[in-house]
Amino acid sequence: MEQERFSRLQMMALVVLRVVIGWHFLYEGVAKLLKPGWSAAGFLLQSRGPFAGVFRWIAERPDVLGVVNPLNMWGLAFIGLGLILGCFTRLASAAGMIVIGVYYLCNPLLVGYFYSVPMEGNYLVINKNLVEMAALFVILVTNSGRHMGLDRILHVWFQKGRR
Amino acid sequence: MAEDDKKDQQGESGKETGKLMNRRDLLQGLSTVPVLGLFGYALNKQIGYERAQKEALAGPAAPAAKPSEINVALLGQGAQGEVLLSAMLKVPGLRFRAVCDIWTEYNQKRAVNTLKKYNFDVNGYEDYQEMLAKEKDLDAVVIATPDFWHSQHTVDCLKAGLNVYCEKEMSNTLDGARRMVHAARETGKLLQIGHQRRSHPRYIHCFEKIIKEAGLLGRIVTVNGQWNRAVKPDLGWPQRYTIPEDRLEKYGFKSMEQFRNWRWYKGLGGGPIVDLGSHQIDIYNWFLQSQPKGVVASGGTDYYDAATHEWYDTVMAIYDYETSAGRIRAYYQTQTTNGSQGYFENFMGDQGTLLISESEAAYSGMIYRDVSAPPWDSWIQKGYVSVPRVLGPQPEGAEAVLDVRESVSPDEHRIPISFRDPYHKPHLENFFRAIRGTATLNCPAEVGYETAVTVLKVNEAVEANTRLTFSPDEFSV
Numbered sequence: 001m002e003q004e005r006f007s008r009l010q011m012m013a014l015v016v017l018r019v020v021i022g023w024h025f026l027y028e029g030v031a032k033l034l035k036p037g038w039s040a041a042g043f044l045l046q047s048r049g050p051f052a053g054v055f056r057w058i059a060e061r062p063d064v065l066g067v068v069n070p071l072n073m074w075g076l077a078f079i080g081l082g083l084i085l086g087c088f089t090r091l092a093s094a095a096g097m098i099v100i101g102v103y104y105l106c107n108p109l110l111v112g113y114f115y116s117v118p119m120e121g122n123y124l125v126i127n128k129n130l131v132e133m134a135a136l137f138v139i140l141v142t143n144s145g146r147h148m149g150l151d152r153i154l155h156v157w158f159q160k161g162r163r
Numbered sequence: 164m165a166e167d168d169k170k171d172q173q174g175e176s177g178k179e180t181g182k183l184m185n186r187r188d189l190l191q192g193l194s195t196v197p198v199l200g201l202f203g204y205a206l207n208k209q210i211g212y213e214r215a216q217k218e219a220l221a222g223p224a225a226p227a228a229k230p231s232e233i234n235v236a237l238l239g240q241g242a243q244g245e246v247l248l249s250a251m252l253k254v255p256g257l258r259f260r261a262v263c264d265i266w267t268e269y270n271q272k273r274a275v276n277t278l279k280k281y282n283f284d285v286n287g288y289e290d291y292q293e294m295l296a297k298e299k300d301l302d303a304v305v306i307a308t309p310d311f312w313h314s315q316h317t318v319d320c321l322k323a324g325l326n327v328y329c330e331k332e333m334s335n336t337l338d339g340a341r342r343m344v345h346a347a348r349e350t351g352k353l354l355q356i357g358h359q360r361r362s363h364p365r366y367i368h369c370f371e372k373i374i375k376e377a378g379l380l381g382r383i384v385t386v387n388g389q390w391n392r393a394v395k396p397d398l399g400w401p402q403r404y405t406i407p408e409d410r411l412e413k414y415g416f417k418s419m420e421q422f423r424n425w426r427w428y429k430g431l432g433g434g435p436i437v438d439l440g441s442h443q444i445d446i447y448n449w450f451l452q453s454q455p456k457g458v459v460a461s462g463g464t465d466y467y468d469a470a471t472h473e474w475y476d477t478v479m480a481i482y483d484y485e486t487s488a489g490r491i492r493a494y495y496q497t498q499t500t501n502g503s504q505g506y507f508e509n510f511m512g513d514q515g516t517l518l519i520s521e522s523e524a525a526y527s528g529m530i531y532r533d534v535s536a537p538p539w540d541s542w543i544q545k546g547y548v549s550v551p552r553v554l555g556p557q558p559e560g561a562e563a564v565l566d567v568r569e570s571v572s573p574d575e576h577r578i579p580i581s582f583r584d585p586y587h588k589p590h591l592e593n594f595f596r597a598i599r600g601t602a603t604l605n606c607p608a609e610v611g612y613e614t615a616v617t618v619l620k621v622n623e624a625v626e627a628n629t630r631l632t633f634s635p636d637e638f639s640v
């Protein structure tokens with residue numbers, strides 16, 4: 001395999017990054033799962049920008065919400081678990097990027113948009129969602145789960161099995 | 164990676180050939196699993212705190228056992244009597260036996276009819292003496308007559324062997340109030356004064372938990388409070404229910420107009436400062452655990468017709484307290500010409516501010532943490548106060564004046580106690596529980612007396628136009 005080699009410290013840093021993002025995802029999912037009757041409808045209804053129509057359409061369709069809500073909650077939790085454990089790391093980070101991308105598109109930080117919901121901090125186009133998305137991109141391409149994570153065991157198994 | 168792995172293979176797994184994978188693979192592979200344990204631990208803690216908050220919000224569970232019946236008479240069924248009755252109809256274990264009200268053709272009739280609807284067979288009386296003579300198995304009476312009747316009604320009912328719930332103001336004179344305390348002591352019967360905030364779960368939470376236990380306000384230095392009420396026409400009455408003059412006179416009223424608007428007349432009521440202020444000034448004494456040393460006050464009938472509004476429509480008073488923690492100044496105002504900002508009490512200490520009122524709609528319990536105070540996280544975890552709302556960003560254009568000397572706005576927390584019952588229900592329940600021996604009175608005669616001393620002095624101070632002092636023994640009987 002032609003791949004970059006990382007020093008121990010660099011590898012540790014990548015693993016820490018992966019685990020903290022995983023923690024965040026896992027709690028986002030668990031917190032929603034623990035809240036009886038949680039629904040994405042409120043968030044979706046506040047959508048602005050070019051895709052607002054799509055998101056509002058989802059918010060107003062109980063049947064679609066019935067799929068989107070559990071998908072979102074369990075999705076977040078499983079992505080979080082995957083990132084923490086380094087299990088299917090590439091899949092988890094790619095899925096995480098997609099999820100965050102969808103959130104961003106729902107409320108894109110376009111220049112000149114003023115939101116009724118106050119946000120902490122000051123952002124111009126880039127917000128913390130996008131930062132987290134970029135960090136997931138780093139995790140996706142470095143695949144740190146193969147070094148410190150269950151992927152390493154899976155990988156060895158898989159290879160041994162093939163042998 | 165390849166090289167790294169190769170090194171591993173050579174290093175350790177050389178000894179462990181034959182196994183599916185080496186120890187290093189296993190250790191590295193599982194290296195982040197403990198994070199899940201940490202997550203589980205944190206999550207468990209968090210859920211515990213959230214549950215504690217919810218429980219604090221829900222309040223104590225109601226007792227399940229069916230209570231023994233208490234035979235109740237109602238004395239005075241005007242506006243407040245009606246409010247108390249509707250609250251009592253939600254209290255289990257009461258048997259209403261008699262209603263006494265001199266306005267037989269109107270208020271008495273309404274109360275009797277209401278109780279009939281609830282299947283209580285009650286007798287109506289005009290004269291309370293007759294009621295006491297004829298109704299032999301009464302346990303308790305709830306008195307909501309005009310202030311100047313309280314003393315006589317209460318003393319006679321206590322002497323007839325009844326437990327008494329008497330509306331505030333305990334009496335319009337200290338003499339009358341003192342007789343009530345003596346009668347309660349002599350007869351050994353219960354006397355609860357109707358300062359209902361004393362039993363309100365939010366007020367109890369604020370005093371017991373926020374002020375006494377957690378000390379979140381730090382040292383309280385100033386208090387302010389108010390009851391502002393919009394202009395209101397004098398109370399009228401349906402002409403066909405006018406009370407004959409001889410009956411009015413027999414019960415101390417000069418006219419139907421005075422009978423309806425007794426609270427504005429000297430000798431009958433005490434004006435807004437007594438009517439409204441006494442509720443809140445009672446809270447001052449309670450929360451400060453002290454009585455004032457002096458009071459200055461200004462007031463007058465500035466707006467209404469002084470002939471029909473003998474008591475002051477506008478009063479502003481400042482008490483000074485001398486507590487073991489230090490001096491406290493407490494402002495109170497009541498005016499009856501503009502209702503803005505309604506009513507509230509606001510306690511300000513060097514660490515926090517508590518803004519509270521009886522209302523669920525406005526000022527239903529906010530507490531602000533001053534920047535100098537230590538963090539309140541542990542009290543949030545216990546459910547004593549809610550998660551803070553950081554008070555919003557500076558208003559538009561504020562940058563220009565923003566300056567390091569400006570104080571940072573404090574965090575706003577809420578008192579997590581909402582209350583859905585009629586306001587007077589807990590206080591009445593406390594009274595009935597005390598009769599059954601399962602509670603002690605939240606506002607016994609002695610407490611009502613202290614408040615009466617504190618409040619009635621304001622009217623004196625307005626008249627005297629100078630600071631009046633309280634002597635410490637003035638508050639005890």
Ligand SMILES: NC(=O)c1ccc[n+]([C@@H]2O[C@H](COP(=O)([O-])OP(=O)(O)OC[C@H]3O[C@@H](n4cnc5c(N)ncnc54)[C@H](O)[C@@H]3O)[C@@H](O)[C@H]2O)c1
Pocket residue numbers: 238239240241242243244263264265266270289291307308309310312330331332357358359414422423438
């Ligand atoms: N705790 C509170 O929040 C609160 C609120 C309002 C009033 N109050 C108190 O309740 C009391 C009554 O106030 P209100 O607004 O109902 O006044 P009100 O004038 O509406 O009612 C008084 C009632 O007492 C009756 N009454 C008068 N003299 C009587 C007598 N000698 N014997 C029998 N009945 C007599 C009248 O006919 C009338 O029905 C007052 O003491 C007042 O301070 C308390």
